[in-house]
Amino acid sequence: MRVLLTGGAGYIGSHTAVNLISDGNKVLLYDNLSNSDASVINGIAAITGVKPTLIKGDVLDEIGLVNAIEKFKPDAVIHFAGLKSVKESSLKPLEYYSTNVGGIVTLLRAMLKTGVNNVVFSSSATVYDSRQKMPVDENGIVGNAANPYGETKIICEKILADIWRRYSLNVTILRYFNPIGAHPSAMIGENPVYPNNLAPYITEVALGKREYLGVFGNDYPTVDGTGVRDYIHVCDLAEGHSLALKNMDGLKVYNLGTGKGSSVLEVLRAFCNVEERDIPYRIMPRREGDVAELVACCDKAKKELGFAPVYNLTDMARSCLAYARKNFSGKIK
Incomplete structure (x- = not known):
């Protein structure tokens, strides 16, 4: 095709x-x-x-x-x-x-x-x-x-x-x-000119490019007060x-999606576990346009397409960090 x-x-x-x-x-x-x-x-x-x-x-x-x-x-x-x-x-x-x-x-x-x-x-x-x-x-x-x-x-x-x-x-x-996440080869990944998503910000903090991760809101009706998404x-x-x-x-x-929701702090914890250290963050005011929770039911895609995600949150964090280390070495403080 x-x-x-x-x-x-x-x-x-x-x-x-x-x-x-x-x-x-x-x-x-x-x-x-x-x-x-x-x-x-x-x-x-x-x-x-x-x-x-x-x-x-x-x-x-x-x-x-x-x-x-x-x-x-x-x-x-x-x-x-x-x-x-x-x-x-x-x-x-x-x-x-x-x-x-x-x-x-x-x-x-x-x-x-x-x-x-x-x-x-x-x-x-x-x-x-x-x-x-x-x-x-x-x-x-x-x-x-x-x-x-x-x-x-x-x-x-x-x-x-x-x-x-x-x-x-x-x-x-x-x-x-x-x-x-990023390709397992670390040859391609998320490298936006203007970061919009959570993972690039976490990796930048982990690698010393940013001082801390800003977490927008901790008063949502979720497991730990931070927004929950299906990663x-x-x-x-x-x-x-x-x-x-x-x-x-x-x-x-x-x-x-995967059908499983994870909070911002749970995603951050996955990165910390891969790094085997804490990654600093600060709670910030809620961001305009954000919602408390969005999680998918993917039964239709599984039944009709055979769609079956294989990667977990740890895999996602590990691949992000591997890609960043391979490709951003000249940009890190």
């Missing part, structure tokens, strides 16, 4: 590229490199023996997308490209609506023009109303997102459903919970995309 990955040089995109290439697929990465680095293709090549082509292009550029699709002739598109910071989305809502919603509209136009009929969409657990009982399955209440980022994903899902009804595209929506290893998440591509038929929606 030939697969175009928008945002393919990013964290999840690059790991999915490794998974797809290892399964014998051909991939094209299309990325504007706003929060990633072109050098990731060297890591992908080192792992797979295949150096993928990377086109620097913006998902809002319809002509650029059409040109890339016409040249590569993909069987399917996986749409990763977009802005993803919960905190930033509350500060820059217009930018998030423009990029995330505008991006899916532009991509779908390009696909319809070029006759590509299969798309996998990178959605998020933030589409769910967090006030419902956890873990939440795909029939859970969608709406009342706590932040503009989540709202953009809700709108994108609605657009995809409408396009499926009108044009009969095969659409699979994957609602990620919280990706974490999934990025390699497990990448496998979920490969499985989805093998089961494209109509409109489908799947949760991708």
Whole structure:
């Protein structure tokens, strides 16, 4: 299969590229490199023996997308490209609506023009109303997102459903919970220009780049007062995309998580256990747009796709630290 990955040089995109290439697929990465680095293709090549082509292009550029699709002739598109910071989305809502919603509209136009009929969409657990009982399955209440980022994903899902009804595209929506970890080779991992997720901050503290980890809120109704999320290893998440591509038929929606929630302090403890020492942290005020708990029920993905995560929280922490030590040595104090 030939697969175009928008945002393919990013964290999840690059790991999915490794998974797809290892399964014998051909991939094209299309990325504007706003929060990633072109050098990731060297890591992908080192792992797979295949150096993928990377086109620097913006998902809002319809002509650029059409040109890339016409040249590569993909069987399917996986749409990763977009802005993803919960905190930033509350500060820059217009930018998030423009990029995330505008991006899916532009991509779908390009696909319809070029006759590509299969798309996998990178959605998020933030589409769910967090006030419902956890873990939440795909029939859970969608709406009342706590932040503009989540709202953009809700709108994108609605657009995809409408396009499926009108044009009969095969659409699979994957609602990620919280990706974490790095490839076991430590050749690729989470290396954002602007960190948004928990793990990069913990590793920076562990390796001396930051003085402490800021923990946003300790008064949530959770096991220890800190936010609880369903953390999934990025390699497990990448496998979920490969499985989805093998089961494209109509409109489908799947949760991708582990079904187990962990608090911020529990994640931090996993890193401390790997390091065999304490990692300093400070409690900070709650962050706008955060919710108390989001945990997946993944029974549907297990039954229909054969999705079965294999990595645990310790594996996630260990791989993050190994990747950071291998790749950030020149950046650490």
